[in-house]
Amino acid sequence: MTDTVVLAAVLGVAGGAGLVILLLLARRLGRGGADLGSDAEQAAHRALHEAGLAAVHLRGGLGADDVGRAARHLRTLLGSAAVALVQDGRVVAADGPVDEAAARRVAARVVETGRRQVLRAGEAAGAGGADAGGGGAGGPGAGDAAAAPIVVDGALAGVLVAFAAPVRAALVRAVAEVADWCAAQLALGELDASRTALAEAELRALRAQISPHFIYNALTAIASFITTDPARARELVLEFADFTRYSFRRQGEFTTLAEELRSIHSYLELERSRFGDRLAVTLRIAPETLSTVIPFLSVQPIVENAVRHGLEPGERGGGIRIEARDDATHTEITVEDDGVGMDPEQLRALLNTDADGAHVGIRNVDTRLRQLYGPGGGLVVETNTGAGTLVRMRIPKSQPQHALDTAGAGA
The missing domain is CATH 3.30.450.40 (GAF domain)
Incomplete structure (x- = not known):
């Protein structure tokens, strides 16, 4: 033959x-x-x-x-x-x-x-x-x-x-x-090529979601300190610069948990300038999880969602707890707030629709995680009306195909 x-x-x-x-x-x-x-x-x-x-x-x-x-x-x-x-x-x-x-x-x-x-x-x-x-x-x-x-x-x-x-x-x-x-x-x-274009479009959607609402509030808060506390105003301007530099960077679809947490710190400092003592933040981050490679803008939108839709609607404010722990083959990251929560059926509908509006950030992150890690790799959300919200993601610790994407992290 x-x-x-x-x-x-x-x-x-x-x-x-x-x-x-x-x-x-x-x-x-x-x-x-x-x-x-x-x-x-x-x-x-x-x-x-x-x-x-x-x-x-x-x-x-x-x-x-x-x-x-x-x-x-x-x-x-x-x-x-x-x-x-x-x-x-x-x-x-x-x-x-x-x-x-x-x-x-x-x-x-x-x-x-x-x-x-x-x-x-x-x-x-x-x-x-x-x-x-x-x-x-x-x-x-x-x-x-x-x-x-x-x-x-x-x-x-x-x-x-x-x-x-x-x-x-x-x-x-x-x-x-x-x-x-x-x-x-x-x-x-x-x-x-379509997947790459979709990932880029989703990141643009996240950036668009961050920019109008948050930037307006941050600049308003900074302006309020210019005459009363100029030193504090300067600090907030630097935090704002760090936050926007990270959020609108162009390098790669992946970053490290450490880099994302730095951006989250800047975001929360700016929000504290508005909330004052009404916003409490607790961090429990295992040191060995800091180098975990995660999708760019995957934790930050969840924290913003907790502030904007969990705590902001209530007059008393509330607390946010961010944890990261080493779970053998995965890093488990949770963001929990004690805010207003929402009806589970309403949340399920939001996660299964493509319409714009509230919670687009959390839906976007869930979609990206499932595309990267399979149907079982999406967000796990626990919530109820008046009972706050807990969002959990599990990121594989071994991702050699994504390691190079972190080269531009923090740029």
Whole structure:
């Protein structure tokens, strides 16, 4: 059995499952290296390995700068003389002696029919004109060309073209399977981009929520001290500067608990200037939790929610208790207030609606935590009318994929 036939079989079995199945199979085969005795097993292992390498460079889309590296791995994957990726009538990536004119011609047929196509070397050479095969901008012709559409979400994203002398049926099937696999990687890349855009939009929403209400109150409080207590006014201006610098920073989606607590300190100092003795704050922070990597603006909005919706509506003010404790594999963070609380059913409705309004901060944090840590990673809220509110989050202590995001913390 040839490598191309094995490749078609492997990708055919994988179907549309994408990279996850490919990598799982590759890992399984890799652990049993001593068992890869037959030619078929070794060919399958090589195909899975090349697929994993190509996937990295496809996630950015066919217009990405490194898509050419994907073409190199796709060529090895198919075992063809050359490979080209064509988008909008233009060769965006190529590897090997690609006849770009022939690649464009067969890609145009794919676009017209929506199906895989084969262009024979003699057919291209006899066509004449600028699009004639057997040469062109890409170098000397590499024989026949087989092409298949790369379709993402029902739209044609590009065309995969493979050259061989001659193109056989097994390669045509393999090109179609690999094109489908490429489509899956492009779709996953779009999903990653959408998640990133959503995370950025959610942070903008949190900043927008913080700015109007709090900034007005903070500036009003600072103004009230300018003539009566200038030293206190200067202190509050510095706290306000620290708070806004942190809240509106641009670096990364993650920070450390220590950095977030510094910002919370500035926020609470500004609120104390309004509440006076009516606001009591208690902190119980285990030192080993301070380095925990947490989503940026995840604790601060909960503290603001406690002040704004828990304590501010009541004339007597109240207290806020912030705790962080080491719980084996997680850091558990709680924010509790003894304010007015709210009806649990009303809270449930607020957490399950996308409408703007009160408590948008706590809903935003809950959504982000679930996206990052799974359905069970969201906030746990305990509340009732007149009984205050307790909000709990559990953050995994080990997050190597997020560690670098803390480089800009506090900037």
